[in-house]
Amino acid sequence: MAIMSGEGAPKQYQFKHAEYVPYLIGKEGDLEFQASQGKYDPKTQEFIAWGDKTSKGIVPTVGFGTTPLSSSGFNVEVGQRVPLYVANMALDQEIDKKLKDVTRRIPDFNSLPAELRIPMLSSFYRGGLSGSPKTIEKINKGDFKGASKEFLDNAEYRKSKKEGTGVHLRMEELSNILSEYGKEIKKAGGGMIQRNPYPYSPRPI
Numbered sequence: 001m002a003i004m005s006g007e008g009a010p011k012q013y014q015f016k017h018a019e020y021v022p023y024l025i026g027k028e029g030d031l032e033f034q035a036s037q038g039k040y041d042p043k044t045q046e047f048i049a050w051g052d053k054t055s056k057g058i059v060p061t062v063g064f065g066t067t068p069l070s071s072s073g074f075n076v077e078v079g080q081r082v083p084l085y086v087a088n089m090a091l092d093q094e095i096d097k098k099l100k101d102v103t104r105r106i107p108d109f110n111s112l113p114a115e116l117r118i119p120m121l122s123s124f125y126r127g128g129l130s131g132s133p134k135t136i137e138k139i140n141k142g143d144f145k146g147a148s149k150e151f152l153d154n155a156e157y158r159k160s161k162k163e164g165t166g167v168h169l170r171m172e173e174l175s176n177i178l179s180e181y182g183k184e185i186k187k188a189g190g191g192m193i194q195r196n197p198y199p200y201s202p203r204p205i
Contacts, residue, residue, distance in 0.1 A: 013088035017095040023118045024095070024125060027170065028064040031084075046081040063087030065125070071097035098124045105136055116181050119174050128156075128171055144182030148175045 015021050034040035040047050051058040052067065059067045062076045064087070072093035076082060102124045103109045109117060123129035129136065132154065138147035151157075152175050160167035 013085050013092070015088065015092050015095075017092055017099065019114065020095055020099075020118055020121050021091070024091075024122050025064050027122055027126075040084075041081070044081070045084045047084065047087050049076045049078055049080045049082060051078045062090075064091050066090045066094055070094050071101070094125065095121070098130075101130065105130075106139055108140070113181070116177055119177055123170070123174050126170065128167075129174065139178075142185070144178045144185060146182075148179035148182065151175045151178065 029037070031040055031042070034047070035042050038048065039050050047062045049060050049062040052061040053059075056069070058078075059069055060076045060078045060080070061067045062074075062080070062082045063084075066072065066074050066076070066087065068075045070090075072090055074090040074093065098121060102121060106120075109120070112120070120129055129151070132151055135147045135151045138144070138150055152171060154171070157168050157171050160171070
């Protein structure tokens with residue numbers, strides 16, 4: 001198993017958007033997982049870019065999902081070695097771009113509780129919620145229960161469930177969170193509900 005603490009601990013990048021990082025990395029696979037897949041070298045603290053199979057073909061990918069197609073514009077080639085610090089910087093830039101996108105399309109995004117905002121941002125990062133304008137429309141109308149159902153009325157969701165890939169599980173997770181928030185709003189008599197911060201706290205990765 002890769003050594004991730006003590007002298008073998010990687011140099012830490014101070015994330016500007018640290019609130020969103022643990023959840024997102026948990027979905028993409030932490031350093032130990034990446035090392036087990038041969039995508040991260042703990043000795044040199046470098047990622048080795050790999051080719052992800054996507055609908056657009058094989059796409060060079062590094063770190064926690066950064067590709068040349070990412071809105072941050074970070075370029076990488078398959079086999080290229082990228083320091084962890086740089087990969088994390090690219091991730092932070094990508095989160096920044098996605099936050100600007102989500103707040104543009106969902107004006108009240110920052111008024112939502114963290115336990116809803118964080119998985120929503122993660123879905124934007126992966127292209128799920130960002131590719132469902134009808135779901136976004138319902139969210140903007142405050143119809144979170146309707147948004148929950150609309151989000152799963154999706155060809156990609158049905159394909160993933162049929163093939164047994166992990167995409168449908170991510171989508172179901174966000175759908176359930178939207179549904180639960182909708183129920184809480186109804187109980188509270190309407191309006192956004194603010195709560196304590198999301199239980200994931202920024203931590204060394």
